[in-house]
Amino acid sequence: MNTVKVYSGNEIMAASVKNKLEEAGISIVVRDNIQSATLAGFGSLGQVVNIYVNEEDAEKAKTIIAAD
Known part of the structure; x- marks a missing residue:
């Protein structure tokens, strides 16, 4: 199953x-x-949380995200 990034942000x-x-x-x-960097003892800046969904759900997910 392939995943697709649908969101990247805070x-x-x-x-x-x-x-x-x-x-x-x-x-x-x-x-x-952010959590990975903290656990490793490094700082982290910027938009560093990514959300991935299964490829077949990507369009539906993008529509839901865009509705905000």
């Missing part, structure tokens, strides 16, 4: 996007570089 907005996609029944994968 933690607060990523949490909102995550909730909306899960409410729509879309399975997601969150890659949180």
Whole structure:
């Protein structure tokens, strides 16, 4: 199964996007570089939370995200 990145942004907005996609029944994968950098002892700046969905759910996810 291939995944597609549908969102990249800060933690607060990523949490909102995550909730909306899960409410729509879309399975997601969150890659949180903020947490990864913190655990590794490094700092992290910028938009570092990425949300991925299965390829077949990408268009639906993008529509949900764009509706905000």
